Amino acid sequence: MKILMVCLGNICRSPLAEGIMQHLADENGLGWDVDSAGTGRWHIGEAPDRRSIRAARNHGIDISKQVCRQFKRTDFDEFDHIFVMDRNNLSDVLDMARNEEQAAKVKLLLGDKVVPDPYYDDSLFEPVFELIENGCKDIIKGLR
Ligand code: 4NP
Numbered sequence: 001m002k003i004l005m006v007c008l009g010n011i012c013r014s015p016l017a018e019g020i021m022q023h024l025a026d027e028n029g030l031g032w033d034v035d036s037a038g039t040g041r042w043h044i045g046e047a048p049d050r051r052s053i054r055a056a057r058n059h060g061i062d063i064s065k066q067v068c069r070q071f072k073r074t075d076f077d078e079f080d081h082i083f084v085m086d087r088n089n090l091s092d093v094l095d096m097a098r099n100e101e102q103a104a105k106v107k108l109l110l111g112d113k114v115v116p117d118p119y120y121d122d123s124l125f126e127p128v129f130e131l132i133e134n135g136c137k138d139i140i141k142g143l144r
Pocket residue numbers: 007008009010011012013014038042117118119
């Protein structure tokens with residue numbers, strides 16, 4: 001199973017989602033491959049935001065080696081499921097889908113709720129970690 005996590009910048013939320021989901025999948029011996037990307041291009045080539053690296057490290061997960069990349073159309077072919085953080089990500093990714101099969105791969109990570117953008121609020125990184133972790137656990141329950 002190949003899973004892609006998508007947010008706006010690919011430096012705060014989706015790197016956490018990649019790290020958390022890969023960690024949980026490995027722990028459960030699922031053999032899943034998890035990646036992440038951003039709809040925007042500002043941070044291409046950069047490491048995740050220090051605050052996300054710290055939040056993950058506090059929970060025993062190392063995301064410091066990840067490198068930011070932009071979401072691209074071929075991701076629809078490469079991945080089985082594409083999980084987005086908020087409704088802007090959802091419409092940006094769906095706008096790039098070429099058919100119903102591709103569009104059907106795209107869902108909000110939290111089902112009917114959004115993961116708020118923590119970029120301008122340091123206090124949001126820990127709650128965002130927990131939201132994403134709970135979302136990933138639910139997804140594993142649903143897909144395994
Ligand atoms: P992310 O957060 O989408 O969770 O990675 C953001 C990071 C950077 C920007 C916006 C959101 N930015 O505008 O540079």
